[in-house]
Amino acid sequence: MIVEMRDVRYEYPSGEEALCGISFSLETTEPVAIIGQNGAGKTTTVKHLNGLLKPTSGEIFIEGIPIQSRQTAEWAKTVGYVFQNPDNQLFLETVKKEFEFGPKQIKMSKKEMADRMDWVAELVGLSEQLSVHPFDLSAVEKKFCTIGSVLMMKPKIVIFDEPTCGQDVEGNKRLKRIIRELEQQNILCITISHDMKFVAENFKRMIVLRKGSVILDGTREEVFKETEKLSSSYVSAPPITRLGQALGFDQLVFDADEFIKRFEVERK
Numbered sequence: 001m002i003v004e005m006r007d008v009r010y011e012y013p014s015g016e017e018a019l020c021g022i023s024f025s026l027e028t029t030e031p032v033a034i035i036g037q038n039g040a041g042k043t044t045t046v047k048h049l050n051g052l053l054k055p056t057s058g059e060i061f062i063e064g065i066p067i068q069s070r071q072t073a074e075w076a077k078t079v080g081y082v083f084q085n086p087d088n089q090l091f092l093e094t095v096k097k098e099f100e101f102g103p104k105q106i107k108m109s110k111k112e113m114a115d116r117m118d119w120v121a122e123l124v125g126l127s128e129q130l131s132v133h134p135f136d137l138s139a140v141e142k143k144f145c146t147i148g149s150v151l152m153m154k155p156k157i158v159i160f161d162e163p164t165c166g167q168d169v170e171g172n173k174r175l176k177r178i179i180r181e182l183e184q185q186n187i188l189c190i191t192i193s194h195d196m197k198f199v200a201e202n203f204k205r206m207i208v209l210r211k212g213s214v215i216l217d218g219t220r221e222e223v224f225k226e227t228e229k230l231s232s233s234y235v236s237a238p239p240i241t242r243l244g245q246a247l248g249f250d251q252l253v254f255d256a257d258e259f260i261k262r263f264e265v266e267r268k
């Protein structure tokens, strides 16, 4: 088991009960999306996976290890968290320094750091901008800079909190490539997103939260066919999937190519 949450409850100091008993387990490195309406508890949930928040009650295990048995700083090596807003995460004068900061803290060798930087910078599309000040990057590039800083740490688990916010088409394509690459490298990628088109195209497993509870957990087919439960959470399948459903397709489709193929089959 890579990640396990058992009946996790969390109350903010203000008294707001944000998580009302969250349980789920992630057994493989298949990328997983966490979805749900604003305030459902998505960010609060993932902040428990690297010790940023400590549960009011319940248990969390990362690779079988109880999360409270290590300091938050130690978990940073295993679980990388990319915040929703990159400005909360960037604080050095150049992209290169941002990329080197974490590895220096964990005393990564210079050789490994340099090799890793070549791979990371290329993957996030910033190879030509290593000497640029992060605040001179575009909003999309800033996001990729924070993703790069997290990947530099060789995490086993990566959490993206709303990575598509402010992304353009090219940015989404790059994100897709990153998610695939992480899966190939056996790094578990957990992504929070409101963008159902992006979710449907990139994730086969999804967990839906509503008011601090898990209401659905399964494959995208299992989740997207639960239209009533989804709408109670103000989530709906992407338009192409709904169009297929409206036309009475036997199987759900998640992109235009699948739609066309299914359309040919169904009209015979």
Ligand SMILES: Nc1ncnc2c1ncn2[C@@H]1O[C@H](COP(=O)(O)OP(=O)(O)OP(=O)(O)O)[C@@H](O)[C@H]1O
Binding pocket: 012, 013, 014, 016, 017, 018, 036, 037, 038, 039, 040, 041, 042, 043, 044, 045
């Ligand atoms: N620092 C905080 N103090 C008090 N309550 C908070 C705090 N952060 C979040 N909450 C509350 O906890 C609940 C869950 O919030 P959370 O940010 O986890 O939701 P979310 O699903 O990530 O929402 P969004 O899609 O808007 O990012 C909400 O009711 C929110 O108002």
Ligand SMILES: [Mg+2]
Binding pocket: 042, 043, 044
């Ligand atoms: Mg959030």
